[in-house]
Amino acid sequence: MTQITVTVDGTSYVDNVEPRMLLVHYLRDVVGKTGTPIGCDTSNCGACTVLMNGVSVKSCAVLAVQADGADITTIEGLANGELHPLQRAFHEEHALQCGYCTPGMIMASADLLRDNPHPSEQEIRDGLEGNLCRCTGYENIVRAVRRAAEAGVKP
C-alpha cells in the first residue's frame, strides 16, 4: 500500500492504495466519485476522462499513485454553482442520449477548448477522436462544443 494525497473536485484526500490501483477505480470506489464512468479497458473510449492538473487524462490509463499531489477535476466538480458552459451547451444542443460517454466527452472538450478556444468543426472532430459515443452520431456533440466555444469557455 502506498499513501497518496490527491485533491479531487476541491477536496483533499489522503488514502493508502495498492500501487496497481487505477485512478478511475480510486475515484469511483475510494472517493465515491461515480460520476466518472468506465467504458472500456484499453483506453480507447474516453468515458473516464478527467482533468489532472488542468489537462485531460483517461483515468483508466493513470495509476492512482501517479496522481499523488495532483489536482483532479471530474464532471462532478466542473459546475460552479451553475452549469459549466459545456454542460449547458451539451444540454441545449441535445448532445447526449444515454449520457454514459458524456462526462468524458465534456471533460475532453474542456481540455480541447483550453488548447484551442475557437476550433473549427474538423478540429473539434479530431480533438475528440479519443472519446467514443454510440448514441448521438457526434453531430450534436460537435454543435455543443462550438456553442460553448462561442459562449467563451474559461477553463
Place this chain on the structure above:
Amino acid sequence: MTAPPVAHPAELGRARLRKEDARLVTGQTNWTDNIVLPGLLHMAFLRSPHAHAKITRVNVAPARSQPGVIAAFSGADFEGEQGSLPCAWPVTPDIVIPNHPPMAVDEVRYVGEAVAVVVARDRYEAADALEAIEVDYEPLPPVLDMRTALDEDSPKVHEAGNKSFVWPFANGDIEAAFSGAPVVLERTYRQQRLIPCAMEPRAVVAWCEGDEFTIWSATQIPHVLRVMLALVTGIPEQNIRVIAPDVGGGFGSKLQVTAEEVLAMLVTRKLGRPVKWTESRSEGNMTVHHGRDQWQKIRIAADSDGRIRGLDVDLLADMGAYLMLVTPGIPLLGAFMYNAIYKMDALAFKCTGVFTTKMPTDAYRGAGRPEATFAIERIMDELAVELGMDPLELRERNWIKHEEFPFTTIAGLTYDSGNYEAATAKAKDLFGYDQLRAEQAERNAQGDPVRLGIGISTFTEMCGLAPSRVLGSLSYGAGGWESASIRMLPTGKVEVVTGSSAHGQGHETAWSQIVSDQLGVPFEDIRVLHGDTQISPKGMDTYGSRSLAVGGMALVGACDKVIEKAKVIAAGMMEASADDLEWTPGRFSVRGDPDKSVTIGEVALATFAAHNLPEGVEPSLDSDHIYDPENFSFPHGTHLCAAEVDTETGMVTIRSYVAVDDVGKVVNPLIVEGQVHGGIAQGIAQALYEEAVYDDAGNLLTTTLADYLVPSAADLPSYVTSRTETPSDNRLGVKGVGEAGTIASTPAVVNAIIDALHPLGVRDVTMPCSPEHVWRAIQDAAETGGAA
C-alpha cells in the same frame, strides 16, 4: 374556480430540452456499477479459452484460499438450480433449442463461455483469484463457417446437429414470376457479424434478503427479465424485484436474459450477501450477444421496363452456439421487409438457422430489417445498372404510390401510410442530386482516380412492436402491448408510470409532453417513473422502435380514463350534469356558462379530500391502460450518400449525407433528430468500419475497441437531416424512429461505393468497406476484366 383559462401551448412537436440531462451532464447518475450495498461482494468469471471442448475437470478449491476470496463455484455447484437460459421465440414446431446452462458443466461451445466464478471482497481480488482455478479441457473441433456447418462431415456443435430450424414463407406464384422474366439477377450478400458496443458495459447487482431478491441490472427489459428469471431459476416471480437504474445504451444488446444475471441471483442466495458483477469491455465484446451474421442469397425477376415480378430470398443465419432470448426470430423480422416499399407479384423467403461455436447472435439495432433493407436496396441498384436506368427512377416505377395507402404488401403486411414521392423529392433537392450526377459523369469521363459515387436508400421499416395476435401467429412467447398509469396527486401534479423502460431515448421528456397535452397539466409538473418492477409493475420494455407507437398510445388511453373519472367529480363540484361539461385540456367548464369551470388540479384536490364526492364515486382519479396495437407502423425515408472513393488506396470518404425521414407525427423534433443522427452513424459503422472477427480456432480477435472499430467523431461526416410528415392512423399519428437511421444508412453508403466503382467492373465490396476490402475488389475486377 373562475380563473380565466391559462393559454397552454401544445407540447406535441415542441423541441423541449430533455429533463434527463440535468443529472447526466453533472455526473449525478445511477449506473448499476455505482451501486454499493453493505457487505457487497464482487464476482469475476473464468471463461473458456476454447471454442469447443469437453470439460473434464474443474477445481475451484485453490481459488478459495486466495486473499479476500469468499467463495468460488463451478458449473457443477449450480447443478439442479441454474436451469437453462430461455429462448422465447421457437419459430418452428421442430426447432432445435439446445440446453443452455448459464455456467457450462460438461462442454463449452464458444470462447468466453463461463466455467467458474470467484466471489471476493473487491474486484481486484476476484480477478486475481481466477488464475488459481484449474480446468482441464479436451478440445473438440470448432464449427466456424455457417456455410459448411450443414455438411454431413462437419463437426457438430450439439448432438442434434448444426441445423436449428428452416423457416419458409411465400406469397404469390414465384415460379411464374421468374420463368420467362426478361431480367433475372442473383446476388449473394454478406451481413458481417457485429458487436453492439453500448457505451455502458453490462453490470448486475443481486441481493437476496430472506426469500426476496432485488436485481439491479443494466438491462433494457426489467419486466421481461423478471418473468424469465422466475422461469429459469424457479424462484417465485413475486419474490423478485428487477430495477433498471440509469442504463447507458442498449441497441438490442441489453434485450437479453444473461448468464451473469441468473448466476448473480444464485450466488447471492448461496452466500446471503449482495454481489456485483461489471464486465470489462474485452469480456463484453466476447460475451454480449452479437448482431447480424447472415449470408443472403437474393434473386430478383423483372420486366424489361424495370417492373419487379418477384423476389426470392434464401438466408443462412448464424445463431452462434445457443439460442438466446429472441435469437431465431431476428432474421425473420426481416422476412416481411425484403419487398420493402415495392410492389411485386411474388415473394419467397427461406431462412436456415445454423449453429456454430461462436457467441450467440440476437437483437441489434434494426434486428433483421437492416439486413433485409440492405439486400433489396443493393439489388435494386444492380437491377438499375442492368437495365441502364437511373436507380431512383427504377425505385419510383415500383414503389407504392402515396394515394395507394393503406396498402397490403406481398408479404401480407398492411402499410399504414407513407409518401415516398415527397420524401424522395425533398432528399434529391437537399442533396443536389442532378448536379452530383453531372459531376460524377464528368469525373468518370476524365478518369479521375478518386471516383464519386451516389448511394440511394429508399427504405421503410416495421416498428411499433407489436400486435399481440401477430406475435402469437409467429410463435413468439409473449404479447406486444404496453402499459401506462397516471397518478393525479393532490397538489395537481402528475406521476406517469410507463412500462417502457428507457435507456437514452428521452422518455421522461417525451412522455411528459404527451401527458401535458392530454391533461392540460404543465410539462414541469409531470414526473415520469420507469424501470423498477415494484414502481412500474407491468411492461414489455423498450426495443424495436416500440416505445412511442405503443407506450405513447398507452399514455393517451390512461389519460382518457383520468378525464372520464374527473368529469363525474367535476360535475358534482359545479352542481351540473356530467353531460353538460366540456373538456378543454386542463379544465372542465359548463356548456353555455363559461364562467363556471374547474381545473383538473382542483378536481384532483377535491378527489383527495373526498368530502363531497357524488354517490358511489371512488376517491381516485388514478388510471391504468394497456395498449395493444392493431397494426405495426411503417416509417420510411430517402437517404442519399455521396462518397469519394480513392481507387489507388481504397479509402472511402463520405462527402455528404442527406436523410429525409418520415416517422409520422413528431412529439419532440430534437429527440427525433438525435435518434436519426445516431442511427445513421451506426449504419455507417457497419458499412465502413465494424466486424467481429474470429480466427481459425474460434478466438475472437476483436475483443477491444482498438480492434473493433466503433467510429469516432473524426471518422464520421456531418449529416443533413429533414423530415416529411405522413401521420400514422393511431391517435397521436406517431410511428417510431429508433432504428430508422441504422436501417437506411448501410445500403446508402455501400450503394455509393459500388456506384463509384461500377465503371471499373466492381459489383460488390464485402462489408466493412475498409480500404483493404475496397482496394481488393478493384484489383479483382481488373484481373477478371470487370466481370466480377
